[in-house]
Amino acid sequence: MTQSSEARSSAASSLAGHDALSLRTLKAAEWDAWYDALEVAFGEDESPERRALWQALTEVDRSLGVWDGDMPVGGAGAYSFRMAVPGGALLPAAGVTMVGVLPTHRRRGVLTALMRHQLDEVHERGESLAVLTASEPAIYGRYGYGLATWKLGVTVERSRVRVERPEDGRIRLRLADPAAASPACERLYGELVPRRPGMLARLPGWERLPLLDPPSEREGHTPLQCVLAEDGADGTLLGFARYSTRMSWGHAGPSGDVRVREVLASAPEARSALWAYLLDLDLTDTVVAANLPVDDPLLHLVSDPRRLRSQLSDALFVRLVEVGDALRSRHYAAPVDLVLEVADEFCPWNTGRWHLHAAGPEKPAACEPTEAPADLALPVRELGSAYLGGVSLAALAAAGLVRELRPGALAEASAAFGWPVAPWLPHNF
Known part of the structure; x- marks a missing residue:
């Protein structure tokens, strides 16, 4: 018996004793029922816009389900990513996603069967890495996933912090429609991917993710905004920021906040100009960015680092297959x-x-x-x-x-x- 068949046998045996349970690859027509079960497992009710995007991005042939009779009770999927590793190579990596089991079927070997079957398939495809973000990090260590990256979140008191704008006049800032600017922003993103390990080359369709902006998820913020940092001489895009603002008023006057979705730049001057812009928006008190690298240059750009209330959170888990x-x-x-x-x-x-x-x-x-x-x-x-x-x-x-x-x-x-x-x-x- 080969290692692959042994692994598949192990996945099947982990469900032994539960005759009604079966593990198999998802069919496209089953996606809605499969995703409904995952939403129950995660206790979520996603917006129609977000759900539609995940359906469009799902690789059905890489999606697994466990069925109890004709009812899906667990699932796991994977995306065919290419991820930057030290040195700049883009290595094929299985992006493990949508892993969940209904509360009624936990502790019956369902998750272990899914992980066993999935890693065997990843191995057969020749992908040397599997990666995931974890809703419950304690689960995945026993399957060989190790925490490899952290993300930095910051909350900035705008009135107490400044970033100096570049003085050479090279950078021109311009507001743009996020969708119209997306192709140029994606080209810049692609140029930056090899420079930092852990970044993912965008597959077709994934350019829609950073633009996703359902009104039901805005929490009072404006629609998504985009500001471009361009070379004033030739118009070359050197950086961009996507963000939204929320206005609020108190006895002392305006006290709005800025929610930063992302800031990316290929030149230090562009990065400085973008952060100076975000920290100088009128009628706002607070700037919040939830996902920055732990060595983000913002830590050194601000006039007073103590005014960056920061928080570290786990991000990417890596498994060498x-x-x-x-x-x-x-x-x-x-x-x-x-x-x-x-x-x-x-x-x-x-x-x-x-x-x-x-x-x-x-x-x-x-x-x-x-x-x-x-x-x-x-x-x-x-x-x-x-x-x-x-x-x-x-x-x-x-x-x-x-x-x-x-x-x-x-x-x-x-x-x-x-x-x-x-x-x-x-x-x-």
Whole structure:
């Protein structure tokens, strides 16, 4: 029996004893009933606009369901993403999504069967990575997913903070219709993707996600606004911000807020100009941005960093489905030559010793199975956490999650796996 058939047998056996339960790939005509079950599982009632977008983006052939008779009781899907990894390569990655089980069918092996079947399919497709955002992070560690990126949220007291506008006059700001400006904004987004690990190349149709703006979700804010930062000499787009405002009035006068959807720029002057604009909108007191990289330049642009009330939240979880290919496909910030002993109970083809060698950040890496003595020992979950360069192997070792077997190996590995910019997931999926 092959590893794939063994895994499929394992997925089926996890439902053994529940004769009415069956796991299979979704059919397009079943999408509404399948999604209804997932909404119940998540306790959500999404807007018709958001639901329609997710239906359009669903890859039906990558969507799984568990049925109790003719009723869907659980599901899991995946998107065929390409994700930036350290060094700029765009690596195929399964974007795991829509994972849920009805409350009536929990603790019956449904989730484990879905995860087993899905990871087997990812392996068969040749995708070396699977990634997800977690509604309940504690669930996914047992399936080998490690927290690899964080997101920074900030709430800014506008009147107490300023960002200096560029003085060279190069940048021209212009308000634009968000939909009309979208093609140019998407081209700029695509240029930025290889520069930061964790960013996702947009598949066709995904350009609609940042424009999604159902009135039922605005919470009193204006429709989505878009401001472009262009080169004043030739009109080249250098950055953009999408945002909305909400006006409110009190005894002391206006006290509105600005909700920043995203700020992206290819030039420092454009970024400064955009933030200066957002922090200087009339009739507003507060600027809120929910998803920035943890090393976002805004932290250094503001006049008083204490006025940035910040909050860190978990973002992207990474699972190495094929350890050798994943480690070969990224670059390393420093030379590295060591043997990793990887433990992976859920995908046993990864378990064993792997010889990782790279001469430096501009050189390709090699990673092959070996029988040589190990220098570091770690579970595949921790390898996923460190993979994009934003989580230190030394920090994981300090938490008792990575073991150094050769003196000096931990420092070598930590330096090599790090990266100059923090990884970041620009949007959920």
